[in-house]
Amino acid sequence: MLGKTLSLAACAGAIVFAGLVQAGAQSPPDRRPFEASFGDLMTMVIQPRHLKLGLAGQEKNWAYADYELRELQGAFRRVAHAIPVYRSTDMAALIDATMAAPLDAVATAIKSADADRFTEAYGQLTATCNACHQSTGHEAIVIQVPRASSFPDQDFRPRR
Ligand code: HEC
Structure with missing residues (x-):
């Protein structure tokens, strides 16, 4: 039955x-092609690279930090290219005006393999993420220096 x-x-x-x-x-x-929003792109391509760059610097893995910094720079360029205007703000110009100097400072720290300088520059970079969130009315989005990895399958230590 x-x-x-x-x-x-x-x-x-x-x-x-x-x-x-x-x-x-x-x-x-x-x-239809998936149309990523500005917030999607931040979460997909900016946030993980910011995090990985931070971990690379903490591990003094300068070769990888150099790679990840370039990835982050490229990601910002692609985001600006994909969504040049966000709520009537010229994002390409805003990204360039705010991020260029802190990204350069991180690059200098990596080139000189200077951990203290990296910590300082990375802190500045992170503060700039938040400055833009505040200036675009997203003060609730607070980025910080990572304390742990969300990528347990990746080794951030330098190769030996
Ligand atoms: C030019 C301005 C600007 C800069 C620079 C910027 N952001 Fe954003 N970010 C935004 C805006 C605007 C949003 C909200 C987008 C939306 O939801 O419509 C956002 C959203 C986010 C979100 C999504 C929040 C969530 O929890 O879903 C994350 C994560 C983020 N940003 C990370 C970063 C990081 C990390 C940096 C620095 C490396 C950074 N952002 C730099 C403008 C910026």
């Missing part, structure tokens, strides 16, 4: 499923 009920239910399920598949075949679902 139970077996019969179950197979009936399975049968009904199969019919519904077949119906859905057929509906799909008649009018293929529209596939």
Whole structure:
């Protein structure tokens, strides 16, 4: 009896499923490119690179820090290119005006393999993230120097 009920239910399920598949075949679902918002891009490409750069510096892994800094610079360029205007603010200009100097300072610290200088410059960079959040009415978004890795599968220590 139970077996019969179950197979009936399975049968009904199969019919519904077949119906859905057929509906799909008649009018293929529209596939549209995913349009990332400014907040999506911040979360997807800026935040992880800021974090990895911080961990690289804390580990004095200068070769990797250099790589990750370039990634972060490139990511800012791509974000500005993708969304040049955000709520009537020229984001490309704002990113350039605010981030260029702190990114350069981090680059200098990495080139001179100077941990203290890196800590200082990275702190400045992080403060600039927050300055932009404040100036765009997003003071609730507070970025800090990372204390732990959210990438347990990646080793941030220098190679030896
Ligand atoms: C030019 C201005 C600007 C700069 C510079 C900037 N941000 Fe943002 N950020 C924004 C704006 C605007 C938003 C909100 C976007 C939205 O949700 O519409 C945002 C959102 C975010 C969010 C999403 C918050 C969440 O919890 O979902 C994160 C994370 C973030 N920013 C990280 C950073 C980091 C890290 C830096 C520095 C390396 C940085 N941002 C630099 C403007 C900026």
